[in-house]
Amino acid sequence: MTLSLGHKSPNGKSSSNNGSLNKSSLEIGSLEMQLLRKPIKNLHISVLPPDGRIRVSAPEKMTDTAVRMAVISRIPWIKKQQNDFAKQPRQSNRQMVNGECHYLWGKRYRLDVIERSGKHEIDVSSGKIQLHVSPTTSQENRALVLSEFYRQTLKERISRLLPHWQKELGIAPTAWGVKKMKTKWGSCNIEARRIWLNLELAKMPPECLEFVLVHELVHLLERKHNDRFKALMGTHLPDWRERRDRLNQMPLAHNNWSY
Numbered sequence: 001m002t003l004s005l006g007h008k009s010p011n012g013k014s015s016s017n018n019g020s021l022n023k024s025s026l027e028i029g030s031l032e033m034q035l036l037r038k039p040i041k042n043l044h045i046s047v048l049p050p051d052g053r054i055r056v057s058a059p060e061k062m063t064d065t066a067v068r069m070a071v072i073s074r075i076p077w078i079k080k081q082q083n084d085f086a087k088q089p090r091q092s093n094r095q096m097v098n099g100e101c102h103y104l105w106g107k108r109y110r111l112d113v114i115e116r117s118g119k120h121e122i123d124v125s126s127g128k129i130q131l132h133v134s135p136t137t138s139q140e141n142r143a144l145v146l147s148e149f150y151r152q153t154l155k156e157r158i159s160r161l162l163p164h165w166q167k168e169l170g171i172a173p174t175a176w177g178v179k180k181m182k183t184k185w186g187s188c189n190i191e192a193r194r195i196w197l198n199l200e201l202a203k204m205p206p207e208c209l210e211f212v213l214v215h216e217l218v219h220l221l222e223r224k225h226n227d228r229f230k231a232l233m234g235t236h237l238p239d240w241r242e243r244r245d246r247l248n249q250m251p252l253a254h255n256n257w258s259y
């Protein structure tokens with residue numbers, strides 16, 4: 001585990017703790033947490049639902065080093081809490097009935113189920129996702145029709161984004177794909193130069209998809225989430241932190257993206 005010293009304010013600039021700063025962020029290894037300075041006696045750590053965000057409340061007088069040491073000693077507990085959240089189902093089980101809310105590209109849509117014979121089809125217009133299925137189509141198969149629509153829509157958008165980013169970064173994956181992933185928005189097999197993107201990204205704002213895609217592509221240039229990685233992100237996608245935070249704030253977010 002690597003430890004970066006000094007904590008960072010939310011705008012990403014390093015700042016020293018001079019007592020006037022009462023809200024900032026703290027990075028320990030791959031964990032990013034919110035640090036609040038309060039007039040309290042003991043340090044307190046909270047791991048918050050639904051996505052396991054970490055909030056550390058520390059006495060105003062406690063030094064940064066002491067805060068870090070206290071947090072480090074609690075890392076196994078923090079990870080356990082986060083794992084417990086990750087195991088919980090993130091979405092209520094969908095019934096695939098009229099009036100249900102479903103997301104597409106960060107926007108809420110009302111589901112309209114239109115029963116008819118013939119081809120399964122999905123139309124998206126004016127706040128509605130219209131699902132055309134036959135009256136005998138099971139709930140499970142209705143959900144499948146929708147998830148295939150998400151897959152297709154997501155793949156189309158990735159195909160449109162890739163040429164630009166391959167040129168911008170001067171690299172290309174040998175293969176890419178979309179799949180369901182429980183704990184990650186994206187992944188990169190550096191040796192095989194293969195990238196996977198989470199199907200759930202179709203539900204998130206498009207700028208979040210672009211952030212995850214760029215993040216995974218940058219891994220083809222730098223394996224680790226180190227300073228070089230962050231510098232590459234900063235050069236090519238200057239607002240990557242805002243995009244990441246947006247992703248973490250989405251109601252369907254099931255994983256806190258710490259980089």
Ligand SMILES: [Zn+2]
Nearest residue numbers: 215219225259
């Ligand atoms: Zn990464």
